[in-house]
Amino acid sequence: MRRSPRAGKVPPMATSIGPENPVHSGSGLLCSSWAREQHVDPIGTAGCHRGYLLIEWPLPWPRELSEDPALARVVALVRSAGMRLQGLVPVLAGGPSHVITYRWPANGGARFERAELVVDPVEVVAAALAILDEPLSADETVDVLVCTHGRRDRCCGSLGTALAQELLADSRQLGEDVRVWRTSHTGGHRFAATALVLPQGTAWAFCDKAAVARIVQGSGPMDDLLPRYRGCGGMASPAVQALERAVLREVGWSLLAMSRRGAELGDDRTELVVEDPSGERVVWEAIVRVEREVPVPSCGLAMELSTKTEPQLVVECLRRR
Numbered sequence: 001m002r003r004s005p006r007a008g009k010v011p012p013m014a015t016s017i018g019p020e021n022p023v024h025s026g027s028g029l030l031c032s033s034w035a036r037e038q039h040v041d042p043i044g045t046a047g048c049h050r051g052y053l054l055i056e057w058p059l060p061w062p063r064e065l066s067e068d069p070a071l072a073r074v075v076a077l078v079r080s081a082g083m084r085l086q087g088l089v090p091v092l093a094g095g096p097s098h099v100i101t102y103r104w105p106a107n108g109g110a111r112f113e114r115a116e117l118v119v120d121p122v123e124v125v126a127a128a129l130a131i132l133d134e135p136l137s138a139d140e141t142v143d144v145l146v147c148t149h150g151r152r153d154r155c156c157g158s159l160g161t162a163l164a165q166e167l168l169a170d171s172r173q174l175g176e177d178v179r180v181w182r183t184s185h186t187g188g189h190r191f192a193a194t195a196l197v198l199p200q201g202t203a204w205a206f207c208d209k210a211a212v213a214r215i216v217q218g219s220g221p222m223d224d225l226l227p228r229y230r231g232c233g234g235m236a237s238p239a240v241q242a243l244e245r246a247v248l249r250e251v252g253w254s255l256l257a258m259s260r261r262g263a264e265l266g267d268d269r270t271e272l273v274v275e276d277p278s279g280e281r282v283v284w285e286a287i288v289r290v291e292r293e294v295p296v297p298s299c300g301l302a303m304e305l306s307t308k309t310e311p312q313l314v315v316e317c318l319r320r321r
Contacts, residue, residue, distance in 0.1 A: 108261025
């Protein structure tokens with residue numbers, strides 16, 4: 001039986017703080033620069049969702065997309081379904097609008113299953129209310145969502161927008177079936193630029209063009225990507241997300257093509273059940289505990305004004321059984 005003490009305690013990213021990326025700008029603290037300087041580990045911050053509902057919705061957006069009165073019924077439906085609503089900046093103003101749903105299989109899976117409708121812009125709300133009844137499929141389309149929600153956070157508005165524009169400059173650089181979208185807040189603005197890759201449901205921090213390419217293609221070295229992994233939204237809890245990253249470090253990219261489900265067992269014990277395409281089933285178990293509480297900064301505000309903290313997780317005694 002193989003054991004890896006403190007497996008999953010991924011070395012911190014090398015900081016890129018410097019004259020071009022200061023912690024403070026003329027208008028106050030920059031949250032993403034602070035998080036890099038402090039080597040904040042983003043694992044477990046992806047959010048845990050039964051699914052996502054994506055809608056092309058015209059700018060400007062409020063600080064929270066859910067605050068738009070026109071979306072009140074959609075917001076209520078999404079919340080009752082345990083899903084997350086994401087706005088997409090329309091590709092063509094006044095043109096056809098996409099409404100897309102992604103849902104995680106009830107008994108675990110390798111990816112979210114999707115359904116998509118393309119409608120007139122005035123029909124977006126009606127389509128969003130109806131799409132949960134549409135049959136799901138597992139086609140080859142990949143949606144890469146880059147948070148550019150500047151009204152929510154300055155770092156997302158600047159770093160996220162720059163990354164999205166770089167990716168959109170050549171729509172085929174990531175693959176013929178890959179679409180890049182500018183999206184509303186995905187959580188974790190202190191990790192800008194952030195990206196969510198669907199149908200994998202994997203969320204990533206401190207992204208750049210080269211990193212996104214490797215993530216989408218599922219190839220190349222992972223050492224510098226593991227410290228940027230926020231987790232898979234289909235996992236049951238932040239602790240399961242942390243364990244999944246530890247297993248990803250052991251198995252490699254192929255893990256993201258395997259069916260996975262996890263659970264917390266009590267006393268900090270967490271398990272992840274993995275089934276490969278051949279049907280072989282492996283159970284991984286580890287201790288996942290809170291190593292420290294980290295303040296959550298807001299752009300423009302001094303750190304002493306931060307009132308929210310978030311647990312930073314560490315995985316120990318990883319074993320396969």
